[in-house]
Amino acid sequence: MKYISTRGQAPELTFEQAMLTGLAVDGGLYVPATWPQLDKGQIAALAGKTYEETAFIVMKPFIGDTFPDDEFRAIIARAYAGFDHVARVPLVQIGANDFLLELHHGPTLAFKDVAMQLIGQMFEAALKRAGKRVTIVGATSGDTGSAAIEAFKGLDAVDVIILYPHGRVSEVQRRQMTTPDESNVHAVAMDGDFDDCQARLKDMFNDSDFREAVKLAGVNSINWARVLAQVVYYFTSAVALGAPHRKVSFTVPTGNFGDIFAAYVAKRMGLPIDRLVIATNQNDILHRTLTSGQHTKQGVTPSISPSMDIQVSSNFERLLFDLYHREGAAVAQLMAELGQGGFSLSQGARDALALEFDSGKCSEAETSATIKRMVKQTGQVLCPHSAVAVKVAQEQRGNPATPMIALATAHAAKFPDAVEAACGIRPDLPAHMADLFERPERVTRCTNDLSALESLIHEKIAR
Numbered sequence: 001m002k003y004i005s006t007r008g009q010a011p012e013l014t015f016e017q018a019m020l021t022g023l024a025v026d027g028g029l030y031v032p033a034t035w036p037q038l039d040k041g042q043i044a045a046l047a048g049k050t051y052e053e054t055a056f057i058v059m060k061p062f063i064g065d066t067f068p069d070d071e072f073r074a075i076i077a078r079a080y081a082g083f084d085h086v087a088r089v090p091l092v093q094i095g096a097n098d099f100l101l102e103l104h105h106g107p108t109l110a111f112k113d114v115a116m117q118l119i120g121q122m123f124e125a126a127l128k129r130a131g132k133r134v135t136i137v138g139a140t141s142g143d144t145g146s147a148a149i150e151a152f153k154g155l156d157a158v159d160v161i162i163l164y165p166h167g168r169v170s171e172v173q174r175r176q177m178t179t180p181d182e183s184n185v186h187a188v189a190m191d192g193d194f195d196d197c198q199a200r201l202k203d204m205f206n207d208s209d210f211r212e213a214v215k216l217a218g219v220n221s222i223n224w225a226r227v228l229a230q231v232v233y234y235f236t237s238a239v240a241l242g243a244p245h246r247k248v249s250f251t252v253p254t255g256n257f258g259d260i261f262a263a264y265v266a267k268r269m270g271l272p273i274d275r276l277v278i279a280t281n282q283n284d285i286l287h288r289t290l291t292s293g294q295h296t297k298q299g300v301t302p303s304i305s306p307s308m309d310i311q312v313s314s315n316f317e318r319l320l321f322d323l324y325h326r327e328g329a330a331v332a333q334l335m336a337e338l339g340q341g342g343f344s345l346s347q348g349a350r351d352a353l354a355l356e357f358d359s360g361k362c363s364e365a366e367t368s369a370t371i372k373r374m375v376k377q378t379g380q381v382l383c384p385h386s387a388v389a390v391k392v393a394q395e396q397r398g399n400p401a402t403p404m405i406a407l408a409t410a411h412a413a414k415f416p417d418a419v420e421a422a423c424g425i426r427p428d429l430p431a432h433m434a435d436l437f438e439r440p441e442r443v444t445r446c447t448n449d450l451s452a453l454e455s456l457i458h459e460k461i462a463r
């Protein structure tokens with residue numbers, strides 16, 4: 001499989017190159033040149049397989065011969081061994097034909113672990129083989145950073161620097177990033193919001209001297225390997241509920257558009273998905289795009305679902321590429337307009353978008369009310385992101401005979417204040433991180449300034 005840039009001006013890469021590179025040199029994102037297909041028989045044959053076996057089958061066409069089959073199976077096994085549930089991503093029933101897909105059984109209690117644990121193992125295997133060393137710089141709204149630090153800490157061939165918006169992540173999220181003491185991982189609290197962190201990260205990738213000097217690599221959800229790892233659970237959950245013989249629908253709490261783009265990939269591969277619903281909090285650029293055809297940035301308003309406090313959803317570019325018939329020049333033009341504040345979708349793109357996706361938004365009050373109602377109706381204590389999904393899923397329910405799966409993207413204990421305020425229950429951290437609040441923190445403050453960040457990174461990786 002070859003990988004091409006959404007802006008059409010970067011060289012084609014192999015899976016391994018695309019994974020180690022992250023962002024393309026033309027500023028675009030890598031996507032596979034074609035969508036591999038699984039036919040009905042192949043999907044039916046996934047029934048009863050373990051998560052790991054399904055992961056191998058779904059991802060294999062995308063990675064080609066990057067790793068020998070045995071090695072790839074071993075990588076997958078190591079990635080998910082640390083999950084605390086044998087099903088890895090269990091389904092829980094919350095209504096007559098409504099389900100939660102629990103994606104928070106990994107080491108940092110959010111769905112980011114599903115991809116990051118796998119990427120950690122793949123980076124290690126690929127870099128070791130090549131005798132190379134890289135510097136991973138990531139921007140996080142909270143959960144990506146802790147998942148990356150957890151997945152890469154202690155590895156020999158990788159330094160990790162994570163930028164998070166100072167004061168805008170939950171205390172649990174912050175401590176998960178600042179308490180690991182391995183010398184190859186570093187948390188940086190930057191002035192500004194998540195979009196500022198992400199913008200500076202993109203600037204670093206566009207600074208070719210810096211990029212080369214530190215061997216910059218990215219593991220944000222712009223990294224194709226992250227999206228790929230997330231495609232797997234759409235297959236496991238749909239098959240558990242009867243696919244390919246019946247369709248299922250998904251509602252995905254959305255920020256950077258990586259998770260729901262993975263659902264779209266599963267659909268392109270042949271998984272019979274009925275409705276694909278984008279759920280946003282009050283930062284609703286994607287919901288506005290679906291309803292008005294205008295993709296226009298507004299300021300970010302902090303919410304109780306902070307991992308979705310985003311107005312520039314990077315992975316939306318991958319969808320635009322398909323909506324504009326894979327014309328890189330058209331995508332480059334739209335992205336330039338977005339830099340000036342926003343763009344309007346063409347009528348054709350708008351129609352194609354509406355064919356694939358529905359959307360809904362959830363206010364702060366509705367998020368809290370949903371947490372409270374779910375405790376009463378099911379005994380489930382949801383994190384605020386998962387509550388956004390449940391609320392929008394019920395609103396966009398559609399055909400009652402079609403199962404609706406809402407993605408539960410984090411454990412409630414990651415957001416204890418918001419959850420307690422909503423339902424009166426203060427969720428406990430699992431035993432393996434019960435002493436999180438006693439561990440010493442290590443973090444560097446930095447201004448929202450490219451050259452300050454670049455010198456800081458040079459300093460951190462100097463040995």
Ligand SMILES: *Cc1c(COP(=O)(O)O)cnc(C)c1O
Pocket residue numbers: 110111112143144221253254255256257258259260307308385409410
């Ligand atoms: C990252 C995150 C999201 C948003 O996922 P995207 O792939 O960025 O759309 C939702 N919920 C939680 C808990 C997250 O950590």
